[in-house]
Amino acid sequence: xxISLTNIINDWIPNQSKVIDFGCGDxxxxxxxxxxxxxxxxxxxxxxxxxxxxxxxxxxxxxxxxDDGFEEFESSNFDISIMASSIQCLKDPHLALRRMLKLSxxxxxxxxxxxxxxxxxxxxxxxxxxxxxxxxSWYETDNLHLCTINDFEKLCEDEGFIIDKKIFLNPDRxxxxxxxxxxxxxxxxxxxxxxxx
Amino acid sequence: xxxxxxxxxxDKGLLLESGSKLDSFDLMVETxxxxxxxxxxxxxxxxxxxxxxxxxxxxxxxxxxxxWDQIIxxxxxxxxxxxxxxxxxxxxxxxxxxxxxxxxxxxGKVYGKxxxxxxxxxxxxxxxxxxxxxxxxxxxxxxxxxxxGMQALQWAISFPDNLLKCGIFAAAAKSSTQNIAMNEVSRExxxxxxxxxxGNYIEHNTKPKNxxxxxxxxxxxxxxxxxxxxxxFGRKFQNTDSKVSGNVxxxxxxxxxxxxxxxSDSFDANSYxxxxxxxxxxxASADTxxxxxxxxxxxxxxxxxxxxxxxxxxxxxxGKDIQLAxxxxxxxxxxxxxxxxxxxxxxxxxxxKYDGIINTFIxxx
Numbered sequence: 405x406x407i408s409l410t411n412i413i414n415d416w417i418p419n420q421s422k423v424i425d426f427g428c429g430d431x432x433x434x435x436x437x438x439x440x441x442x443x444x445x446x447x448x449x450x451x452x453x454x455x456x457x458x459x460x461x462x463x464x465x466x467x468x469x470x471d472d473g474f475e476e477f478e479s480s481n482f483d484i485s486i487m488a489s490s491i492q493c494l495k496d497p498h499l500a501l502r503r504m505l506k507l508s509x510x511x512x513x514x515x516x517x518x519x520x521x522x523x524x525x526x527x528x529x530x531x532x533x534x535x536x537x538x539x540x541s542w543y544e545t546d547n548l549h550l551c552t553i554n555d556f557e558k559l560c561e562d563e564g565f566i567i568d569k570k571i572f573l574n575p576d577r578x579x580x581x582x583x584x585x586x587x588x589x590x591x592x593x594x595x596x597x598x599x600x601x
Numbered sequence: 602x603x604x605x606x607x608x609x610x611x612d613k614g615l616l617l618e619s620g621s622k623l624d625s626f627d628l629m630v631e632t633x634x635x636x637x638x639x640x641x642x643x644x645x646x647x648x649x650x651x652x653x654x655x656x657x658x659x660x661x662x663x664x665x666x667x668x669w670d671q672i673i674x675x676x677x678x679x680x681x682x683x684x685x686x687x688x689x690x691x692x693x694x695x696x697x698x699x700x701x702x703x704x705x706x707x708x709g710k711v712y713g714k715x716x717x718x719x720x721x722x723x724x725x726x727x728x729x730x731x732x733x734x735x736x737x738x739x740x741x742x743x744x745x746x747x748x749x750g751m752q753a754l755q756w757a758i759s760f761p762d763n764l765l766k767c768g769i770f771a772a773a774a775k776s777s778t779q780n781i782a783m784n785e786v787s788r789e790x791x792x793x794x795x796x797x798x799x800g801n802y803i804e805h806n807t808k809p810k811n812x813x814x815x816x817x818x819x820x821x822x823x824x825x826x827x828x829x830x831x832x833x834f835g836r837k838f839q840n841t842d843s844k845v846s847g848n849v850x851x852x853x854x855x856x857x858x859x860x861x862x863x864x865s866d867s868f869d870a871n872s873y874x875x876x877x878x879x880x881x882x883x884x885a886s887a888d889t890x891x892x893x894x895x896x897x898x899x900x901x902x903x904x905x906x907x908x909x910x911x912x913x914x915x916x917x918x919x920g921k922d923i924q925l926a927x928x929x930x931x932x933x934x935x936x937x938x939x940x941x942x943x944x945x946x947x948x949x950x951x952x953x954k955y956d957g958i959i960n961t962f963i964x965x966x
Contacts, residue, residue: 422931444931452937452954459905459961465935466924480929 410436412571413486413512416597417441421483424448424508426470426500427490431458438463446482448474471495474503482508491515493546498559505565505600513596519552519588536575537592553588560598569597602674602681604658605632608697611730615692621717625706628731629654629690629697633673634681636735643737644679644963645728645764646688647745647752650876651820651868653696656688657681669746671951678956679963684741692727693719693875701871702803714800714871721748721883725755732763742963744768746948747915748876751883754904754923758885761901766962770907771948773919774893774926775884780914783823784877787816791870800871809870814861816873821860826911826944893926900927904934905962907955909941909948935962 410433417423420442425434428447431454437443447465449455458465468474471494485504491497491513504511516537517523523533532542540546551559553572560567572583572591582590612625631654636643646656646669657673659666673679673686690698693716701716732740743756743764750772757767776784791797794812798805822830834853845858889895906924908917917938924936939955941947947955 446928452939452958455935455937456954456958456961459935459958460965462903462933462965463935464903464928464933465937466921466928467937476925477928480925 412595413437413488414440416510416512416569417443417484420444422481423484423486424477424480424482425486425488426474426504427487427493428454428458428463428465430454431461431463431465433486433488434458434463435461446480470500473499474507478507480507484508484510484512486512488512488514489516492549492551495548497549498563501559501565501598502563505598509599510568511598513598515556515594515596516547516550517553517588517591517594518550519554520592521589522592524589535592553591553594556594556596560596564601566599566601567596568599571595602633602658603635606630606654606660609731609734611727611734613730615723615727615730617717617723618720619718623692623699623717626692626699626727627697627703628692628699628727630731631655631657631667631688633657633686634684636685636737640735640737641739641741642684643735643740644684644686645732645740645743645756646673646679646686647724647728647743647749647756648688648691649745649747649749650880651817651864651873652749653694654688654690654698655696657686669949671949672956672959678951678959679742679744680960684963687731687735687737689728689731691719691724691876693872693879695869695872700869701875702869711803712871713803714874716871716875719875719879721751721755721879722759724752724879725759728752728756729760729763738763740764742766742768744770744959745772746770747772747945748880748883750915750948751880751885754885755883757900757902757904758896761899764902766903766905767900768905768907768959768962769920769923771909771912771915771920771945772906772923773915774886774896774923776881777915777919781881783819783914784881787819788874788877790815790819791873794870797870800874802870808865810865813865813868813870813873814858817864817868818857818861821857823914824944824946826913826942828911829942829944832942893922894929897923897926897932898930900930900932902933903962904932905958906934906936907948907958908936908938909943909945910938911941911943912945912947914945 422444424446426448434445455465485508522535526533572587573593574580575592615623652668655667656669657667675682690696693700705712743753745753750769791812794809796807797809837852839852839855849855886893886896906920908920927934
């Protein structure tokens with residue numbers, strides 16, 4: 405059964421909730437959530453070209469480097485924060501997650517899985533993984549902190565983040581049986597809904 | 602580009618924030634482009650401290666290019682082929698709108714220093730009467746830089762139903778302590794000019810030109826960035842033939858002397874004091890006990906807030922403060938910080954990213 409990432413996230417986001425999307429890019433996800441869920445959405449993005457694309461869609465964005473922290477958003481009463489495919493690009497992913505759970509009760513995180521079998525196969529053959537989820541070569545990638553599904557879940561345990569929901573996807577963004585049985589080997593991407601104690 | 606300049610008389614009284622009342626007043630207005638049939642393509646541009654109604658194109662009388670000509674015009678960021686752009690000289694100014702150099706209808710004499718104190722909110726209220734006169738119910742955009750950006754923000758707060766979008770560039774929700782301090786130095790230099798006569802210089806047939814010139818020279822430094830001054834002038838010596846005075850050694854001195862001199866010929870000292878006082882006095886959160894979020898909670902339009910990295914007069918953080926308060930208040934708002942080499946003045950100049958973002962904002966749904 406094919407499930408799009410936005411559909412999964414859609415299901416986790418209540419109607420009319422106040423949402424902040426870290427690393428919102430061109431704003432496609434926010435736009436979809438606004439259209440389907442009537443959310444109050446804000447994006448955080450560092451690249452002014454992408455912000456211009458968000459402006460064209462009528463979205464609200466704040467230009468900011470996530471690594472600089474975002475304590476000043478804490479009093480904005482966000483219900484949910486989202487970090488889609490960006491966590492591995494940050495200098496301090498664990499601090500960003502802590503901060504996100506401080507400003508909203510729930511937090512959606514998606515990340516590429518370095519434990520995915522094709523990544524392992526690339527390494528076995530002595531080269532850096534290049535897969536649909538990790539498309540850039542080692543010298544071009546923005547990724548600083550890649551991890552496996554197991555690594556990420558260990559971090560959540562150590563930090564006391566509660567994993568409310570999780571879904572594992574293969575490169576076609578399908579939920580395959582193999583990916584759900586052995587995600588660390590067969591999922592190319594993990595999608596998490598986190599809460600804090 | 603179709604430029605229309607006219608003086609519009611308002612005989613409906615305007616109650617000012619100070620409690621005084623102007624029984625009637627004039628606004629000098631320039632418009633560019635054509636208003637469409639349903640009056641939905643109107644853009645109001647608010648000028649900065651020393652600007653005026655002449656925002657774009659060439660004024661054939663003065664041979665001057667408008668202060669935002671790089672941004673407003675056919676196929677520019679604010680496209681006059683599509684939009685009807687309006688700019689008015691602020692009340693209390695000295696470029697045609699009622700101000701200290703106008704004649705007080707009650708006394709038949711020039712107002713001079715007796716022109717009532719004006720606030721940013723008063724300007725916005727006067728511009729609302731201008732919108733009614735032009736039969737524009739909802740501006741597609743109200744925008745401006747610096748003091749003009751403060752006006753745009755106040756428009757969004759005072760008349761939430763009368764604008765669709767609001768562009769706030771190189772501005773702040775209130776003047777900073779440093780802003781007030783700088784303005785006080787410039788005011789003091791005017792007041793201490795021997796020709797100031799406690800503001801009654803017109804009666805004495807003179808002008809406090811030296812004070813006004815020094816004030817402008819200081820102002821100019823605050824509008825530019827350290828780097829830009831370095832690149833533009835460096836430590837180059839002024840060549841002897843073009844020195845404006847014998848005291849000048851460096852090019853930067855000559856530039857400031859020249860700019861100051863030119864400004865002191867055209868600007869009115871009482872207007873200078875009145876305008877800087879209006880700027881100092883502005884605080885969007887004054888009516889909500891300093892709570893900007895609460896002040897902004899009435900806003901219905903979309904905001905675009907732009908700050909420039911080299912601006913130290915209204916640093917980008919001041920724009921971000923507006924963004925953060927807007928986010929708390931569930932206002933649709935976007936904040937961008939752009940590279941600008943010219944310091945505070947960056948908002949005046951065309952640049953790819955800046956133009957693109959303004960234009961995209963205007964065209965977006």
